[in-house]
Amino acid sequence: MTAPVSLVGTVGIGRRIRDAAFRGLLYAAVGVALGTLLVLLVDTVNQGRPKIGMDLYRNFPSARPARAGIQSAIYGSLWVVGLTAVMSLPLGVGTAVYLEEYARRDRWYTRLIELNIQNLAAVPSIVYGILGLAFIARGPLGWGPTIRTASLTLTLVVLPTVIISSREALRAVPPSLRQGAVALGATTWQTVWRQVLPGAAPGISTGSILAVSRALGESAPLLLLGGLAFISFNPPAGPAALESPYTVLPIQVFQYATDARQEFHVIAAATIVVLLAMLLLLNGAAIAIRNRYQRKW
Amino acid sequence: MVIAVNDLMQLHRPASTPPTSHPVVMEAVGLSVSYGAFRAVRDVDLAIRRREITALIGPSGCGKSTVLRCFNRMNDLVESARVEGRLTYHGIDVYGPDADAGEVRRRIGMVFQKPNPFPKSIYENVAFGARVNGRRSKAELDELVERSLRGAALWDEVKHRLRASALSLSGGQQQRLCIARAIAIEPEVLLMDEPCSALDPVATAYIEDLMHDIKERYAIVVVTHNMQQAARVSDRTAFFTTEVADHGDRRTGVLVEFGRTADVFSKPADERTERYITGRFG
Incomplete structure (x- = not known):
């Protein structure tokens, strides 16, 4: 037994x-x-x-609570964040492609660039605000408190994040795919353009949308760059918007929330809800893209 | 020992290679490859002939894959790789100043160990080489795709679903697709790096039959871990092994013996070859 x-x-x-x-x-x-x-x-x-309702959208910022709204802040945010995306995407993805596909890893300057990008990602955004104030709003560029100043500064804020997430997406493309293309006589550029970038596109767009949604919530650098709280007009449609004064949702929240009058705190809360809704929409889009185009190798 | 060798030789196909030798397409003379300070393989002399299958065999780490990847300059992708010695294609130095790596790879195609189809349609996989090497008309591409898929014995299985994803194919089909993709650029030499090691025996037999069928049109070089495979498909065999370098504990690959497969397997000139093919070493 x-x-x-x-x-x-x-x-x-x-x-x-x-x-x-x-x-x-x-x-x-x-x-x-x-x-x-x-x-x-x-x-x-x-x-x-x-305060959540059409009046909030219909009215412009005002010092009188009954008439205060956020229309110019919504359009200002869309312009600033849109331009930031337009500038940071090509720059960020281009840098990532250079670092992943072209740069020689054994060179000191490649490591220097990598180290710098990682450090820049950790720099507080207010520091970028000071930089933007000194070099973009005033100084060499002298663009003043305009939408293009805000977008260029926010581009600097989000660029390291876009680069890092794009590099991760590129690294996720298996080397065997590159070898397969190169072995058929494709140049590095053909390999990148026809095989690597399409493979990395879902990852790049997810990471970039998340980076850009950070720009939507930034207020610190814009407070330095002359985002004004009481803008009673929308940015003009077309290129003239670049040189227009502006306000954005986070600045509007800051303005209304620091007002002593109780009625403004209600408007600030309503504005936060609008801002959160826009952020959720962006992040939702990122998740949708990731799920839709997720690849199995 | 004798029985084992005879078994191997029975697997060898009836000699399709006439005693006269085919013209040499590629030749390596004193070829050595280093990765940084580490010398992976040294002093290789090989001649690759048209209409023949040359097998590179030997234990792990003997440098056979490294040598193969020199032939179409895939080692260029490894930053630390350094190639010494002479490697010629029709007498032209493959690593010479006038040789473009892309042009080298168009003439010397490659099939990898693990099937690596692009995550695109079957059609686009085969058409990729033509697309990157200059534009062609739709009709020309259609014709090229069909011819290449027929050449790789895959046409009948996929002709009704050319637009389906290549990733929907089985492993063996994927590897034949990779062969179709490689022959679509009409190379003269076809390099195969352990093309069957990720496949089951049935798929392996398909690929071996295919190699036998297409060797009339190409010079084929195949790296294999499988003795029987080398004996079955190849006309010539190069046996590599490792030797301990003078300094350090890393092993450098060397070419021990290169000759007709029948000779290498039945009367090896070197004792190390004999021990390896009879399974007493490696």
């Missing part, structure tokens, strides 16, 4: 308790993070509810 088989666990009770305790700790960590977010969100929506 062999010994009877038993599946009763031999793990001591102490270990089981430790396991359960650790699991509980992790649940708590997730709960605190999500809970805080949820409370903030519900509170903001509740506070802003009276």
Whole structure:
């Protein structure tokens, strides 16, 4: 007779308790993070509810709460963020392609560039604001407090993130694909353009949208760059918008929330809800693109 | 020992190569490859002939794949790789100042160890080489795709779904697609780096039959880990092994023996070859 088989666990009770305790700790960590977010969100929506509606969109910023809205801030945000995307995408993706596909990794200057980009990604955005103030708003470019100043500065803010996420997307394309193309006589550029970039496109667009959505929420550098709170007109349609004064949603929130009058806090909360909705829309688009074009190699 | 060798030789196809030798297409003389300070393989002398299959065999790390990747300059992609010695294609130095790597690869095609079709349609996979090497009309492309797929014995299986993703094919079909893709650029030499190592025996047999069928039109060089495969398909065999370098503990590959497959397998000139093919080493 062999010994009877038993599946009763031999793990001591102490270990089981430790396991359960650790699991509980992790649940708590997730709960605190999500809970805080949820409370903030519900509170903001509740506070802003009276003002959420078409009047908020129809009216321009004003010093009188009854007539205050955010129309010029919505269009200002769209212009600033749109231009930022237009400038940062080609620059960022181009840099990423150079670093991943062309640069020789054993050269000192390649490592210097990489180190710089990683450090720039960690620089607080207010520092970019000072840079933009000194070199773009004033100084050599002297563009003043205009939309193009804001966009160029925000481009500098998001560029490192766009580069880093694009590089990751390019690195996810298997080397065997590049070898296959090169072995058929394709040049490096043909390989990149016809095989690598299409393969990396979903990853690049996801990362870039997330980077650009950061620009949508930035207020610190724009406060330095003369984003004005009381702009009672929309940026003109067409190229003239580049040289137009502007306001954006985060500046508007800052302005309304720091006003002493209680009515303005309601408008600030409503503006936050609009800003959050736009951010969710962008991030949703990023997720949709990722799921739609996700590749299996 | 004798029995084992006879078994291998029975697998060898009836000699399709006449005793007279075909013209040499590529020739390596004193070819050495280093990765940084590490010498991967040294002093290789090889001649690749038209209408023949040359097999490169030997234990892991003997440098056979490294040598193969020199032939179409794929080692250019490895930054630290350095090639010494002479490698010629019809007498022209492949690494010479007048040789363009892209042109070299158009004339010397390659099939990789793991099937690596592009994540595009079957049609686009085969047409890719033509597209990057100059424009052609739609009709020419259609004709090229059909001819190449027929050449790789894949046409009948895919002719009704040329627009389907290449990734929907089985592993063996994918590898034949990669062969179709390689022959679509009409190379003179076809390099195959362990083309069957990721395939099951049935798919392997398909590829071997295919190699036998198409060798009349190409000079084929195949790297293989599989002794029987080398014996079955090749006309000439080059046996590589490793030797400990004078300094350090890394091993450098050397070419031990190169000759007709029948000779290398039945009466190897070198003791190391004999030990390897009889399974006593490696």
